[in-house]
Amino acid sequence: MEGIISCIKHSGMNPVYYVASASASGATLEEAKGIEMLSLGEAVNTENGIAYPAPKEQGLFNGGISSAISEEAARLPIMEPYLTGSQEIDRTTRAMWDSLIASSSMLVKKLLYGAPVLVRFHNDADGSSGAYCLYLALSELMGTGKLAVKKSNTVWLMHKGVTYSEYDAASDILISNNYESLEKPLLVLIDFGTAPESEAGIHAAEKRFDILWLDHHPVPEGFFGSRMAHYSNPWLFEGDSNYTAGFLASAFSKTLCRSDTIMIENASLIGDYSSYRVGDGNDNGISLLLDLLTSDTKLASSAPGNLTPMDIAAVLENKTRREELISYARVRLGELLGEAVKSVKEYRYADTCVYLLDFSKMRDDGVKYPLPGRFSSKLLGKLSELRGSPCVLVLHFDSYLSIRVDKQLASRVMLLEVIREMRERHPSDIISGGGHQSAASIKLSGESEKKRMLSELVQLIKARLSYGTA
Numbered sequence: 001m002e003g004i005i006s007c008i009k010h011s012g013m014n015p016v017y018y019v020a021s022a023s024a025s026g027a028t029l030e031e032a033k034g035i036e037m038l039s040l041g042e043a044v045n046t047e048n049g050i051a052y053p054a055p056k057e058q059g060l061f062n063g064g065i066s067s068a069i070s071e072e073a074a075r076l077p078i079m080e081p082y083l084t085g086s087q088e089i090d091r092t093t094r095a096m097w098d099s100l101i102a103s104s105s106m107l108v109k110k111l112l113y114g115a116p117v118l119v120r121f122h123n124d125a126d127g128s129s130g131a132y133c134l135y136l137a138l139s140e141l142m143g144t145g146k147l148a149v150k151k152s153n154t155v156w157l158m159h160k161g162v163t164y165s166e167y168d169a170a171s172d173i174l175i176s177n178n179y180e181s182l183e184k185p186l187l188v189l190i191d192f193g194t195a196p197e198s199e200a201g202i203h204a205a206e207k208r209f210d211i212l213w214l215d216h217h218p219v220p221e222g223f224f225g226s227r228m229a230h231y232s233n234p235w236l237f238e239g240d241s242n243y244t245a246g247f248l249a250s251a252f253s254k255t256l257c258r259s260d261t262i263m264i265e266n267a268s269l270i271g272d273y274s275s276y277r278v279g280d281g282n283d284n285g286i287s288l289l290l291d292l293l294t295s296d297t298k299l300a301s302s303a304p305g306n307l308t309p310m311d312i313a314a315v316l317e318n319k320t321r322r323e324e325l326i327s328y329a330r331v332r333l334g335e336l337l338g339e340a341v342k343s344v345k346e347y348r349y350a351d352t353c354v355y356l357l358d359f360s361k362m363r364d365d366g367v368k369y370p371l372p373g374r375f376s377s378k379l380l381g382k383l384s385e386l387r388g389s390p391c392v393l394v395l396h397f398d399s400y401l402s403i404r405v406d407k408q409l410a411s412r413v414m415l416l417e418v419i420r421e422m423r424e425r426h427p428s429d430i431i432s433g434g435g436h437q438s439a440a441s442i443k444l445s446g447e448s449e450k451k452r453m454l455s456e457l458v459q460l461i462k463a464r465l466s467y468g469t470a
């Protein structure tokens with residue numbers, strides 16, 4: 001096969017070469033070893049997985065390959081939007097489709113060049129289900145040969161937190177430095193980052209990467225990301241946070257193939273308490289499982305501290321292990337909820353109630369599940385159920401505060417406004433804060449001011465609850 005070296009991976013003993021070629025049937029990418037050092041852009045012939053420099057007179061030229069790749073990138077995405085039958089979801093999907101197709105073309109191009117693709121996803125049921133849907137689509141595309149890429153350079157990274165920092169950018173650039181690539185590397189972000197605090201990190205990353213960003217967090221006014229070519233967020237397309245990032249990533253993967261991912265989509269909707277979830281709204285087990293695996297990575301992951309879609313696939317495919325982990329998650333969650341209900345402090349206010357919980361006291365060392373944010377959502381549900389009316393929960397765990405407002409009170413307490421006010425008052429005590437209007441978090445710079453901050457936070461929430469009763 002004649003081709004050109006379009007990417008070189010340097011991380012092992014010997015470099016691995018990625019050879020892009022074009023034939024009558026389209027563009028292809030294969031992996032090869034070299035018997036001598038080859039350079040990026042060099043014309044080669046490959047035979048049995050070995051690449052040899054092409055004779056000078058062969059007359060290969062880049063132009064043919066690059067136009068074959070561009071044609072394929074334009075041809076492969078499925079132009080018909082992925083519809084579910086739910087009017088609200090489908091309206092947003094239709095509005096966003098052209099933009100998803102454009103991003104999909106870019107991804108196909110990167111894959112055909114063998115460029116490194118780093119996928120960072122938020123470490124919860126929503127983010128991980130999004131990464132998993134993308135992984136399934138890529139596996140199917142490559143497995144069926146619809147995309148003639150023998151091996152992609154995709155790296156999956158679980159992301160802890162709601163912003164993309166300069167530190168994250170430095171770490172991603174370091175990973176990408178293992179590769180030399182004709183085509184700019186691609187960074188895919190799923191379910192996090194929509195906050196002004198991500199700006200420095202994203203700008204640093206943009207020097208090295210093209211960025212494909214799928215998020216559903218509320219878009220702040222004047223947000224820099226909205227101007228980026230491949231930033232997709234339902235808030236910009238007649239939707240809101242109910243259209244989860246996991247669902248968005250699933251819809252995005254449907255530009256490439258139409259495998260059935262309804263169960264995973266629903267796990268993302270359940271995980272983020274979306275009003276679009278189907279069924280009785282109870283957990284379908286998969287959402288609980290993803291919460292567990294992303295919290296306690298040692299249960300399933302192949303690399304410490306990280307979890308990949310391949311790790312998730314291994315658990316989902318093993319029925320015994322899957323059931324065992326789901327039931328473990330249920331039992332542990334049930335126990336902690338029972339304990340928490342007894343330990344919360346209660347501040348009654350007008351027709352509602354603000355609860356405060358010190359979660360640090362409740363977690364044994366070593367067991368990370370459930371993480372405080374996920375737990376606070378579940379606890380709010382339990383407390384509202386027991387009280388028989390909607391309420392608010394503030395949970396604190398070391399310097400981390402997690403706030404949850406029952407959706408029925410969402411028009412009275414807009415958490416992103418509460419957090420903005422807190423930050424204006426205490427710019428040096430708060431490192432970061434954000435999320436959704438009814439589910440958000442604050443990271444304090446330390447614990448010395450925690451008590452004061454908690455009481456102010458409760459006061460601010462109470463004040464807002466009172467607007468609605470006036």
Ligand SMILES: [Mn+2]
Pocket residue numbers: 126127191216244245246272
């Ligand atoms: Mn989400």
